[in-house]
Amino acid sequence: MKVGFLFNHDALHQIRHTAPVIAEIVRFPGVQAVVLTSSPEQEAHVRALLGPAAEQVHFVRLRIGRLAEALDRTLRFVAPFRRVATLRENLPAFAALDVLVVPETTSLLLRDRFGLTGPRFVWIPHGAGDRSVGFRPVMRGFDLVLLSGAKVRDRMLAAGLIKLENHAIIGYPKFDTIDEAPPTRLFANDRPTVLYNPHFDPKLSSWYTMGKDVLAWFAQQSRVNLIVAPHVMLAKRRLHASVEHRIVHWRRDIERQYRDLPHIHVDMGSEASVDMTYTRAADIYLGDASSQIYEWIARPRPAIFLNAAGVAWAADPDFAHWRLGEVIDEVAALPAALDGAVTDPDRHRAAQEAAFAATFSRTDQPASRRAAAAIVERFGAA
Known part of the structure; x- marks a missing residue:
């Protein structure tokens, strides 16, 4: 055969x-x-x-x-x-x-x-x-x-x-390929590290409408580190179209001013963005529609989701993963959400453990x- x-x-x-x-x-x-x-x-x-x-x-x-x-x-x-x-x-x-x-x-x-x-x-x-x-x-x-x-x-x-x-x-099967060694250390400090993992879907992704403000906020503060590692297909194409949602968005480049900061690490599609290097190394997840949230909860940790499209998500099975963290509708709510993630990191642990068991x-x-x-x-x- x-x-x-x-x-x-x-x-x-x-x-x-x-x-x-x-x-x-x-x-x-x-x-x-x-x-x-x-x-x-x-x-x-x-x-x-x-x-x-x-x-x-x-x-x-x-x-x-x-x-x-x-x-x-x-x-x-x-x-x-x-x-x-x-x-x-x-x-x-x-x-x-x-x-x-x-x-x-x-x-x-x-x-x-x-x-x-x-x-x-x-x-x-x-x-x-x-x-x-x-x-x-x-x-x-x-x-x-x-x-x-x-x-x-x-x-x-x-x-x-x-x-x-x-x-x-x-x-x-992907879990069979992951090294069980301690996660890679990416920053020369002990601050909490946030993984920003936006999807490429032109309707659901936070990148096109919120991404610039997210980067600007992290750039001007010194409380946390940031890993910017979108879904690899976000970087592969300039134009992202959704037949399902009948919407199109153009992806802009990340400005050099953000790439050169010591507390921000940008990865637009390397091997590390798909082999769980970042989902294992970070402390707080920031995302929207990516299925990487389910790889993230292999070790329960805080998660924050950006509702860029203003979706009525609570009873929608397409957004079941948003029950695994805090959902915010604007970047202005990000500082408070991060504070909550640091002070109460186990708030969604039970939900994440149950979701992981059901998913895998x-x-x-x-x-x-x-x-x-x-x-x-x-x-x-x-």
Whole structure:
């Protein structure tokens, strides 16, 4: 049985959600693992995560033609043109597989638009957040869905997105890649450190309307440090459009005056922004719609959420994570919210612990091993 693992994204943030499964599935007799990447950076990242297991894996580099390359240079900052072109122009590589494991839903275009009928499709979501984009009808197209825990499963079942027979709970493979060593020390002082982690969604993100004021406030004070580490896709594109919300925003650069301050660390998309370096090192979370809040509460700590769009969120399942901290509607409320986080850091501990337990299944078996076993059990091996 040939099991393919596809990595076909502008950024590297999805890789840790499925790559650990590769090292486990090659342990099964009769299984050949094939890694398909669309950039040298992706392949290098997967190889680094696999270590010696990479020697048991067949790597395939997916390429696109000159016309597609030219169009991508024009469109890459506003649309995922290259991702779709990579699927369309490499159909023989996908047709050779029995199973294709992906961390996103775009790959279903192989079957739904490009007519590929061969492989069975397995989805391991790259995150465990609450946004509506994580619960869309397109998800019904997968043959097997591997989920982090009961929270996501129950919502998908209720929406009819999965069936009892086509899913399994396996935990969160990304956690299998995280170093248990003490968090990295990023500042030469003992002040509390805030992680500002805005999403790229043009409606829900605080970056476009509040980000400049957030940076200005942290720049002029000396009470806390600040890590600015947005979702990596915020930095990848200039123009962010949401078909769902029918809104568009343009991303401005961060001014040099903020990058040069000793108590502010800016990271617009390095490896540290996706490997939990910052979620492990900081003391207070400041965000909006990013699913990284669920990685944050692996160790309960204060969280503050910026309601940039004025959402009526309290009873909305898309904002369930906002119950894990304090929600503020304007930057003027930030100083008081930070004071509360410092003086009463355990205010939301019970809610965070309950949310973590519901979101992530943890057993004595690594999530990646559980995922590999679920794939082989479902589709068999020669």
